[in-house]
Amino acid sequence: MAAKSPEPLKSTAELPRVVRAKGSYLWDATGKAYIDGSGGPAVYCLGHANDEVNAAVAAQMSDIAHAYRYNFTTDALEELTEIIRAQCGGTLREMVYVTSGSEAVESCLKIALQYHTANGQKSRRKFISRQRSWHGNTLGALGLSGFAERTAAYEGAFIPSIKLSPANAYRPVAGADAASVGAICAAELEAAILREGPETIAAFVFEPVVGAAGGCVPAPDGYAKLVREICTKYGVLMISDEVMCGAGRTGTWRALAYDGVEPDIMSVAKGLAAGYVPLGAAICTTAVWEVIRAKDGAFGTGHTFTGHTAACAAGVAVQKIIAREGLLAKVAANGDRLKGWMADALAGVEAIGDIRGRGHFICAELVADRATKAPFDASRQLHLKVRAQAMENGLICYPVGGNVDGVNGDIVILSPPYNCTDAELAEIVDKCATSIRQVLRAEGLA
Numbered sequence: 001m002a003a004k005s006p007e008p009l010k011s012t013a014e015l016p017r018v019v020r021a022k023g024s025y026l027w028d029a030t031g032k033a034y035i036d037g038s039g040g041p042a043v044y045c046l047g048h049a050n051d052e053v054n055a056a057v058a059a060q061m062s063d064i065a066h067a068y069r070y071n072f073t074t075d076a077l078e079e080l081t082e083i084i085r086a087q088c089g090g091t092l093r094e095m096v097y098v099t100s101g102s103e104a105v106e107s108c109l110k111i112a113l114q115y116h117t118a119n120g121q122k123s124r125r126k127f128i129s130r131q132r133s134w135h136g137n138t139l140g141a142l143g144l145s146g147f148a149e150r151t152a153a154y155e156g157a158f159i160p161s162i163k164l165s166p167a168n169a170y171r172p173v174a175g176a177d178a179a180s181v182g183a184i185c186a187a188e189l190e191a192a193i194l195r196e197g198p199e200t201i202a203a204f205v206f207e208p209v210v211g212a213a214g215g216c217v218p219a220p221d222g223y224a225k226l227v228r229e230i231c232t233k234y235g236v237l238m239i240s241d242e243v244m245c246g247a248g249r250t251g252t253w254r255a256l257a258y259d260g261v262e263p264d265i266m267s268v269a270k271g272l273a274a275g276y277v278p279l280g281a282a283i284c285t286t287a288v289w290e291v292i293r294a295k296d297g298a299f300g301t302g303h304t305f306t307g308h309t310a311a312c313a314a315g316v317a318v319q320k321i322i323a324r325e326g327l328l329a330k331v332a333a334n335g336d337r338l339k340g341w342m343a344d345a346l347a348g349v350e351a352i353g354d355i356r357g358r359g360h361f362i363c364a365e366l367v368a369d370r371a372t373k374a375p376f377d378a379s380r381q382l383h384l385k386v387r388a389q390a391m392e393n394g395l396i397c398y399p400v401g402g403n404v405d406g407v408n409g410d411i412v413i414l415s416p417p418y419n420c421t422d423a424e425l426a427e428i429v430d431k432c433a434t435s436i437r438q439v440l441r442a443e444g445l446a
């Protein structure tokens, strides 16, 4: 199916002009308030204008904003590294800092390639990823993404990759059901490795909870453990893309910790410094690092702004607040409550096919037919209409299209700040359900 052109970005002239924000709310130049039901694109995990984070960044800026990585280390960088090590647990202890999620994924890919080269297996150059995934906008990350709407214009220029079926319990691959989809998708990975030749495969890259491309799709039960076993068996590195679902978004600091699995390499970004300053990281195990260290002495990948000092200071402040306020436990406990509230608020709406997700990362999927799970035709642009209606109603949420086949499908993601109050969460759910109902009614679908 031909992909439609990427979702049009509105000209800035058409957008409301935001002038101020505090906590879970933003205000535009007309004085209109918006509640941030998605933390932007699942970024602002502590809400806006947090005094403690701002003070930490300001203090760092007045000492030194950016110390270049070839000349210096800093307290902020070293402290953040220790925090990340502690939160990751296990052997995920070495990292490269970057300034976006795409760079984090790109760095994961390069660490994998450097590892195999250092390990005398330079033939391992291909990557395996999945359909209905999003890994970012740099060429490497984009090429691994299964998101036709966003990749179509660049096809032909990507690094070699093999795309497997999505592992989705609500939309299991043909011949599978919710209980068997994990094992069947894992078997598809093993078959692909054997077909291509294990000696050609560098890594398998996946989101343990799929974000924008699928709509908060958790790994089916048992899937991640099987993937871990298969990757280990064939010397293929397991890369967990936790840019969106990591840093506590789904209730554990590492999303894959929920599945009891340690990847070889992982990315993290959005929630790491909560959007106060752009920051991400690619993190690898000591086993991967030791191979690289023994041969090359250092990671080959990195950027001018790697380990940007003010960004690291923001990360330290954000992570200290998350730990001190016990926000991971709160987020974990809120997941089922949020899904329950959404189900109640949308009760009787035939077009709601599924409500799923974990922690502060939940999603409602719209379907034209509950029994067949057929999506609405993309030409209806339902997700765009929900976004517009929600903005009208003073709610920022994250509706996306294309989750079913890259073109059709409508999902509405809620990813509120971890420190939202219950009253704020209730307002978010209420406004989201109201917006969905209004759009469906206006379209003659309810």
Ligand SMILES: Cc1ncc(COP(=O)(O)O)c(C=O)c1O
Residues within 6 Å of the ligand: 041, 100, 101, 102, 103, 105, 134, 135, 136, 137, 207, 211, 212, 241, 242, 243, 244, 245, 269
């Ligand atoms: C899972 C995942 N990986 C990578 C990226 C790319 O991150 P960024 O937009 O910060 O470059 C995103 C962004 O949404 C993402 O959700």
